[in-house]
Amino acid sequence: MMLSRTANNLFWLARYMERAEATARLIEMGQRMALLPGPKESNEWRSVMMAAGAVDAVDGDKTVSEARVVKTLLLSADNPTSVRYCLERARANARAVRTSLTQQQWETLNDGWRRFEKMTTSEARKNLGDHLDWVKTRAATFRGATEGFMLRNDRYDFLHLGAYIERANMTLRLLDVKYYVLLPETEVVGGGRDHYQWRSILLALSGHRAYHHNYDGDYSPWKITDFLVLSSRFPRSLKFCYGGIRLHLDRLAEHYGESHQCSETANAMLEKLSTKDLGEIFQSGLHEFIMGAIGTTYRLSDEISDAYHF
Amino acid sequence: MGDPAGPRRPYRNVARWIEKTGIDLLNMRREEAEAIFRRIGITFAVYGEGGDPERLIPFDMIPRIFSAAEWRRVSAGVKQRARALNAFLYDIYHRGEIMRAGIIPEHLVYRNEAFLPEMIGVEPPGRVYSHIVGVDIVRTDAEDFLVLEDNCRTPSGVSYMLENREIMMRMFPDLFSRAKVEPVDTYPDELKKSLAEVAPPACKGDPCIALLTPGPFNSAYYEHSYLADLMGIELVEPGDLFVDEGKVWMRTTRGPQQVDVIYRRIDDDYIDPLAFRPDSMLGVQGLFNAYRAGNVTLCSAPGAGIADDKAIYIFVPDMVRFYLGEEPILKNVQTWRCALQDDCAHVLDNLKDLVVKEVHGSGGYGMLVGPKATKEERKAYAERIKADPDNFIAQPTLNLSTSPTMGDEGLSGRHVDFRPYCLVGAETRLVPGGLTRVALKKGSLVVNSSQGGGVKDTWVLSE
Known part of the structure; x- marks a missing residue:
């Protein structure tokens, strides 16, 4: 048992940390893709912005510059997906529940949280790689401090629920932005452009090497979709995230002696992911499937808040 | 030394x-x-x-x-x-x-x-x-x-x-x-x-104790969370508490839990907008009544x-x-109360040797350290004392x-x-x-x- 506010803070703390890392990886992907000899008009930066939900910032513009992306997704103080915003929110949530965190978790969140506060876009771009690495290291250290030292009580569960919901959300958003490259029809187009496009999706989720381990080399939209949606091994796949959500909801249900609507929602989704194969998903429309899953994930987040009074 | x-x-x-x-x-x-x-x-x-x-x-x-x-x-x-x-x-x-x-x-x-x-x-x-x-x-x-x-x-x-x-x-x-x-x-x-x-007295068994803080923006928030942690009690903000049937409850992940003792780090004025300051954003409505009822x-x-x-x-x-x-x-x-005529006269005559404080002030704000003040500062302060003598006391440096x-x-x-x-x-x-x-x-x-x-x-x- 704990304060509902504490559960809320832990849930969001984890979501913001996860999001900060996801945004950093997205920017990294954009940077890599911009360096590749693909056709310029593909404009990876634009899809980076869209995947990060900064749709307003790119509305109407055909091309988006790196400077623009750095400003919006790394340094912005009020864009809720910017790295700076996420780190500040994560720390604010942590500060409100310091007593629920281990010393090391807190120190990870407290160290350098003001790093981007006074940084200009040009300063940030000069060492963009270093800054993004730093963010990823923060996230990894926090995760390590959580796994290594945190008591496995309900606090641990709320932290993980937040992380998995956010992660599922990010994978889905990326699929949404890129779904047109994953449509089977485009396979006939072939050629370099699609190759780069497919690669970019894996890069954004750092699933590049894992993919090769699983599928022996060649890129194909089918396999990539299978990997990101149905794989039970890849930790950023939809199925893996929902597996994590179910695990922690089950633990809470056992701990508190009652289960809620959110468990049913999570189970239904997992059931779907376990029984459907890729053919069925494409048949009834990948886009429709993604939109449905995004809706379910939002609803699930609300149901968790309701169930635990936050 | x-x-x-x-x-x-x-x-x-x-x-x-x-x-x-x-x-x-x-x-x-x-x-x-x-x-x-x-x-x-x-x-x-x-x-x-x-x-x-x-x-x-x-x-x-x-x-x-x-x-x-x-x-x-x-x-x-x-x-x-x-x-x-x-x-x-x-x-x-x-x-x-x-x-x-x-x-x-x-x-x-x-x-x-x-x-x-x-x-x-x-x-x-x-x-x-x-x-x-x-x-x-x-x-x-x-x-x-x-x-x-x-x-x-x-x-x-x-x-x-x-x-x-x-x-x-x-x-x-x-x-x-x-x-x-x-x-x-x-x-x-x-x-x-x-x-x-x-x-x-009505509380049987181990009492549920909570530390009530105004929140993370309070200057002493670190101390609040530190003490709550060391005591193993919940650190609550006003929004975590509510009063129902004259009892105080905190919102938890398992529903409401009754609170018996509140170590509050919030001033009187802000604990209950119903009893004290209606404009307070901080308080818990009905808290004072629950207190008076002995709950x-x-x-x-x-x-x-x-x-x-x-x-x-x-x-x-x-x-x-x-x-x-x-x-x-x-x-x-030794303290002189400016509210008393004799004391006030003594204070005004000896400002350069005295420390003068506002009766209700705290934290070292609004005080005059006579020996360290300039002549002008002492003069300005003397006017403040004369305008409202009841509000000041003085002590020797x-x-x-x-x-x-x-x-x-x-x-x-x-x-x-x-x-x-x-x-x-x-x-x-x-x-x-x-x-x-x-x-x-x-x-x-x-x-x-x-x-x-x-x-x-x-x-x-x-x-």
Whole structure:
């Protein structure tokens, strides 16, 4: 048992940390893709912005510059997906529940949280790689401090629920932005452009090497979709995230002696992911499937808040 | 110190150690200590000055030391004072004997802004109003300890007592093996015990205790979360609590849970918008009614603040005699009340030698330190006194004792004061230690952290 506010803070703390890392990886992907000899008009930066939900910032513009992306997704103080915003929110949530965190978790969140506060876009771009690495290291250290030292009580569960919901959300958003490259029809187009496009999706989720381990080399939209949606091994796949959500909801249900609507929602989704194969998903429309899953994930987040009074 | 013969006896061990360690190493260690403070987040907020919103209080590594004999005296004096102040609070909210006896003028109590008529006739468990009494003490000579002021509401700073010791032990373990220093880390347990003892009589079994904080933006938030953590109790914000059927509940992941004792770090004005300030965003609606119904204990009790009012301060030695039938062990600093004509004339004539304070002020704001002020400042202040004499008291500038303190150029004496934290439940408890504040500017008498003061570890040597 704990304060509902504490559960809320832990849930969001984890979501913001996860999001900060996801945004950093997205920017990294954009940077890599911009360096590749693909056709310029593909404009990876634009899809980076869209995947990060900064749709307003790119509305109407055909091309988006790196400077623009750095400003919006790394340094912005009020864009809720910017790295700076996420780190500040994560720390604010942590500060409100310091007593629920281990010393090391807190120190990870407290160290350098003001790093981007006074940084200009040009300063940030000069060492963009270093800054993004730093963010990823923060996230990894926090995760390590959580796994290594945190008591496995309900606090641990709320932290993980937040992380998995956010992660599922990010994978889905990326699929949404890129779904047109994953449509089977485009396979006939072939050629370099699609190759780069497919690669970019894996890069954004750092699933590049894992993919090769699983599928022996060649890129194909089918396999990539299978990997990101149905794989039970890849930790950023939809199925893996929902597996994590179910695990922690089950633990809470056992701990508190009652289960809620959110468990049913999570189970239904997992059931779907376990029984459907890729053919069925494409048949009834990948886009429709993604939109449905995004809706379910939002609803699930609300149901968790309701169930635990936050 | 200040004794031409060298450091006082309790300091000798430390003096030898400093000599052996060397100033350079000590300075290095000071930076280390600050880095630790910053990393674990022991900061306090200063309002409205811009700059870093979360600051560190400068930490001085040379401990302030009490011998066992000195401590016995301070400890007995502080406990005595805490008991008298609580007896006074019970009295003024009930029969008012001390005013009937003509010892304290009625208007100073009943027309005091800190007096809460809503509290008349309320019976707090154990008759305790102020559960944590912080007594600010200075020393002017080898014999006497003087009380500058009492803090009966929610005195802060105890986290520094605990953290300063923690840091000292981490950085200088060998120092502790030479001197036998009484531990202070029992404070959270003692506090929890005291709070549990004042649970409402209706509460059966282990009481549910919570610490009520205004939230992360409060300057003492770090302390709130630190204490809650060490006591293993919930740190609640007003939004976490609600009142239903005259009982107080907190919102938890398993639904509402009843709260029996609230250690509140929120001022009276803000605890309940229904009872006090309707514009308060902070409070819990109906909390005061739940308190009056005896369903929850508030620590400190609403209205306890009148006991640390500067107009009441003057009478604390009389309270000790009146309620306890004892002679006060700790003396007051001589104080002139500008409300009295003769006193006021004396104050205006001697401004350059006096420290003048607002009766209801706190934290070193709005005071005049006569000897340090310019002629113009004194003149302007005199006008303020004349305009509203009731609002001011004056005290002599004291020949405060100094304590050896690290400066960039080595050790030198700086003025210090000292705040022990006396706990009042069924018993009166005092952990051997407290917060020593030090004026880091040479010659300065102001030790408030908001005005450039620092802190030191405080040692009580065992017999």
